[in-house]
Structures are given as structure tokens and as C-alpha cells.
Amino acid sequence: MATDRQKRVWDEAAPRYDRQIAFLERHWFVGAREWVCARAQGRVLEVAIGTGRNLPFYRPGTTITGIELSTEMLAVARTRAAELGRAADLREGDAHRLPFEDGSFDTVVCVLSLCTITDPARAIGEMKRVLVPGGTLLLADHIRSSFGPLRVAQRLAEQVTIRTAGEHFTRRQLPLVQAQGFEIVETERLKAGTVERIRARKP
Numbered sequence: 008m009a010t011d012r013q014k015r016v017w018d019e020a021a022p023r024y025d026r027q028i029a030f031l032e033r034h035w036f037v038g039a040r041e042w043v044c045a046r047a048q049g050r051v052l053e054v055a056i057g058t059g060r061n062l063p064f065y066r067p068g069t070t071i072t073g074i075e076l077s078t079e080m081l082a083v084a085r086t087r088a089a090e091l092g093r094a095a096d097l098r099e100g101d102a103h104r105l106p107f108e109d110g111s112f113d114t115v116v117c118v119l120s121l122c123t124i125t126d127p128a129r130a131i132g133e134m135k136r137v138l139v140p141g142g143t144l145l146l147a148d149h150i151r152s153s154f155g156p157l158r159v160a161q162r163l164a165e166q167v168t169i170r171t172a173g174e175h176f177t178r179r180q181l182p183l184v185q186a187q188g189f190e191i192v193e194t195e196r197l198k199a200g201t202v203e204r205i206r207a208r209k210p
């Protein structure tokens with residue numbers, strides 16, 4: 008379950024988030040939002056939608072629902088949706104217990120958030136539950152590097168970041184997705200193996 012502390016951390020981060028992540032999007036997560044959103048179709052649920060930075064990239068014809076832990080992040084997402092003229096159902100919610108019926112969505116998206124969600128295996132299980140059979144899971148996140156020295160640096164960094172912000176650098180979502188019984192359709196691993204994009208299908 009998400010904690011009050013996590014919510015507070017992200018509420019406090021909200022005013023600075025867009026500026027900080029824009030830098031990382033230019034140098035580290037290049038093209039991740041475009042990659043994910045080009046593959047999303049139909050009824051789309053974005054889990055931990057944050058400030059809604061994927062909203063400009065979803066294709067016309069998709070209907071967007073977003074859930075997010077932080078009230079302040081969500082407030083920025085609502086403003087963004089209004090400025091874009093993009094209808095979106097944006098709600099507070101916890102990725103560990105999605106407030107939707109089984110089989111409610113054609114696509115579930117989660118970007119840069121399974122690195123911080125307390126129990127990523129449980130969250131991925133929830134994403135599977137709310138997908139229709141044949142539905143698509145789309146993930147993009149930073150993960151543990153395939154390059155040893157960088158992995159050591161990541162382990163050191165997360166000694167601090169897990170405690171202060173719940174941010175993990177040595178997780179990897181692919182085995183969790185496989186363990187949930189998804190069929191892996193497409194993966195890309197970039198930037199010394201620190202970034203991974205996954206497209207998977209619920210059987």
C-alpha cells in the first residue's frame with residue numbers, strides 16, 4: 008500500500024516535477040513517451056499519471072483515464088488536460104488497489120512509476136486484472152543497468168533515494184511482468200541498460 012509519507016513526498020515534488028523531468032526526458036528517457044503512447048489504443052488507463060506528461064502524445068480516438076496518488080501532481084495533470092483540450096478522467100487512487108472492475112481497459116500504461124510504487128509486483132497484478140483478455144500493457148521505466156560499474160553507482164544512490172523519496176534504481180519490471188503470465192510482445196533496453204520499454208499482452 009502507498010503511505011501518507013509517499014503522498015507527501017510527491018505532493019511536495021509537484022511544483023518542480025515538470026522542470027526536472029523535462030531535463031531527464033531530453034538526456035535519458037528520450038522518446039519513451041512517444042513510444043508508449045503510439046502503442047496505446049481504445050480505453051486507456053494510465054497508472055500513476057503524475058502531472059500528465061503523456062497526455063499530449065496519446066492518439067485521437069483513445070479515451071484516457073488516469074489514477075495518481077498525489078493530489079498536487081494530479082492538479083497539474085488536470086490543468087494540462089484542460090490546456091490541451093484533452094478529455095480525461097483523472098482520479099486520485101492507489102496503484103496497489105485500482106478502483107476499477109476487472110477487464111475495464113484495452114490498454115494500461117505506466118511510465119517512470121514502478122521505480123517508486125511500493126510493491127511493483129502487486130501493481131502489475133492489478134494492471135493485469137483491469138485489462139481485457141488480449142489487452143496491452145505498456146511500461147517504460149529506469150531499471151538496474153546491464154553495466155556493472157553503473158549498477159554499483161545505482162546501488163549506492165538508492166541507499167539515499169529509497170529512504171528520502173521511495174525511489175529505486177535497481178529494480179527491473181520485465182521478470183515481474185513475465186511472472187504475471189503476460190506474453191512479452193516487444194522490449195527495448197537503452198542507455199547502458201538503465202531504461203527499458205515493454206509491450207506485453209494479457210492472454
Ligand SMILES: C[S@@+](CC[C@H](N)C(=O)[O-])C[C@H]1O[C@@H](n2cnc3c(N)ncnc32)[C@H](O)[C@@H]1O
Nearest residue numbers: 009017055056057076077080101102118120124
Ligand atoms: C516519477 S513520477 C512519474 C509520473 C508520470 N508517470 C510521468 O511519466 O511523468 C512517479 C509518480 O508515481 C506516483 N505514485 C507513487 N506511488 C503510487 C501509488 N501507489 N499509486 C499511484 N501513484 C503512485 C507518484 O505520486 C508520482 O506522481
